[in-house]
Amino acid sequence: MSTSAAISWHHDQQSFTVSLGHLEIATYTYDATDEQRESPRPFFHPLRTTAGETVSVYRPWDHVWHKGIAWSLPHFGPDNFWGGPSYRRGEDYKWLPNNGSMRHERVVEAGLSDGAFRFVHELSWWTQDGEKVVDEVRSIRISAGPDSSSWTLVFETEMTNVSGRDIQIGSPTTEGRENAGYGGLFWRGPREFAGGRITGPGGATGEALRGTRAPWLAFVGQHDDTCRFSTVLIADDTSNAQHPPEWFARSEPFACLGPAPFFSKEFTFAAGSFMANRYAVVIADGDSDSGRLEALAAEAARTLQQKVALDA
Numbered sequence: 001m002s003t004s005a006a007i008s009w010h011h012d013q014q015s016f017t018v019s020l021g022h023l024e025i026a027t028y029t030y031d032a033t034d035e036q037r038e039s040p041r042p043f044f045h046p047l048r049t050t051a052g053e054t055v056s057v058y059r060p061w062d063h064v065w066h067k068g069i070a071w072s073l074p075h076f077g078p079d080n081f082w083g084g085p086s087y088r089r090g091e092d093y094k095w096l097p098n099n100g101s102m103r104h105e106r107v108v109e110a111g112l113s114d115g116a117f118r119f120v121h122e123l124s125w126w127t128q129d130g131e132k133v134v135d136e137v138r139s140i141r142i143s144a145g146p147d148s149s150s151w152t153l154v155f156e157t158e159m160t161n162v163s164g165r166d167i168q169i170g171s172p173t174t175e176g177r178e179n180a181g182y183g184g185l186f187w188r189g190p191r192e193f194a195g196g197r198i199t200g201p202g203g204a205t206g207e208a209l210r211g212t213r214a215p216w217l218a219f220v221g222q223h224d225d226t227c228r229f230s231t232v233l234i235a236d237d238t239s240n241a242q243h244p245p246e247w248f249a250r251s252e253p254f255a256c257l258g259p260a261p262f263f264s265k266e267f268t269f270a271a272g273s274f275m276a277n278r279y280a281v282v283i284a285d286g287d288s289d290s291g292r293l294e295a296l297a298a299e300a301a302r303t304l305q306q307k308v309a310l311d312a
Helices: 290-304
Strands: 007-011 015-020 023-029 043-047 069-076 079-081 086-088 092-094 101-113 116-126 132-144 150-161 167-170 184-188 197-199 216-222 229-236 246-250 256-260 267-269 274-285
Touching (some): 007 101, 007 116, 007 132, 150 290, 184 229, 216 246, 216 290, 229 256, 229 290, 274 290
Antiparallel strands (some): 023 043, 043 069, 069 079, 086 092, 116 132, 132 150, 150 274, 216 229
């Protein structure tokens, strides 16, 4: 693929798809219609490298509520905006009538600027019993990398607590399950990525990185059929309140990765207050040694510094 390949996009009533040249690289379903027990919420899937390899999965049989990349919070007060059963101290996981949903309200912006695609929409968060607890504005920017081997997704969420009360945001770890602090922007990789390589700054590798703090983390996996490698790197914005975050990452029994801002300490989301979080996700073709990962992380940081308005 040429480095001059242009970004384009098309949409329907529930999703948009972004292409780089003739290749569809990302679909974002912003008006999800999943079952209530899966906590319906927007998600990215499929996600593809510039070589056309798929690096996400939708509704894997072991956790059908895992969906590509999604902003998901399992312990939002008593409510679950992650999907599936909830972990409760001394009781393990149990199914509860607490699976909330994130509802798309309206598209604010959608279009191209400086060769990148930008999408902004408003959402509302509702508990399973019908209480509105959050208003959210979510911004997405997708741009090509500096060469033909990668592209970058910038994800930004701005949430306002409209419940009228303080809400404690945590994780299974804050509820008592050791080293299971998942929650936040979460990527689930394809089945063949099981056993892949988790790598962080300085060349540190392995599942021992779960629960550690770092400005970025990456996952390298190998595909069935083609036997090619692909790399997914997520970088935390320096403006995020918990920067650098603790990370939830696994390579067995499946591949997943995500900065987890509420991994080991609850956060009080005060009534009427505002919370913002920004991340960059780099999707790269091929294997990546520590040098390439540092370069991809630098590109992610550079992209996060950009503030882009839509073309008139």
